Amino acid sequence: xxTVLFACIHNAGxxxxxxxxxxxxxxxxxxxxxxxxxQPAGRxxxxxxxxxxxxxxxxxxxxxRLLTPELGRTAQLLVTMGCGDECPFIVGxxxxxxxxxxxxxxxxxxxxxxxxDIKRRVEALVASRRWL
Numbered sequence: 001x002x003t004v005l006f007a008c009i010h011n012a013g014x015x016x017x018x019x020x021x022x023x024x025x026x027x028x029x030x031x032x033x034x035x036x037x038x039q040p041a042g043r044x045x046x047x048x049x050x051x052x053x054x055x056x057x058x059x060x061x062x063x064x065r066l067l068t069p070e071l072g073r074t075a076q077l078l079v080t081m082g083c084g085d086e087c088p089f090i091v092g093x094x095x096x097x098x099x100x101x102x103x104x105x106x107x108x109x110x111x112x113x114x115x116x117d118i119k120r121r122v123e124a125l126v127a128s129r130r131w132l
Contacts, residue, residue: 002031005075011037011064013103014081021122036067119121
């Protein structure tokens with residue numbers, strides 16, 4: 001079983017979308033995803049909840065969580081979301097960085113574009129690792 005950790009600063013947008021898409025796509029006996037942030041927000045951004053709901057994914061009850069060393073050690077792959085110098089690094093864990101904008105305060109169309117980009121990236125990741 002492989003655990004993928006999607007991380008950004010606030011865990012209120014990009015990483016939540018990526019984890020939700022990943023867990024929908026993979027064989028749950030092969031892999032799963034979690035998400036966390038280095039400075040978690042109080043809630044998932046409303047614009048993210050709304051655009052994910054358009055695809056039948058409900059993030060309204062999901063709460064951002066802190067990326068702790070213990071949580072980081074559960075992952076075999078860390079995917080950071082373009083948080084620059086604030087992106088976490090976990091010793092011994094493979095890392096990818098996806099340069100993505102923060103959806104906070106963006107228009108619905110901008111968030112849809114970001115959501116669709118994240119979905120494509122997750123699809124490519126899942127296909128490349130054969131987690132279907």
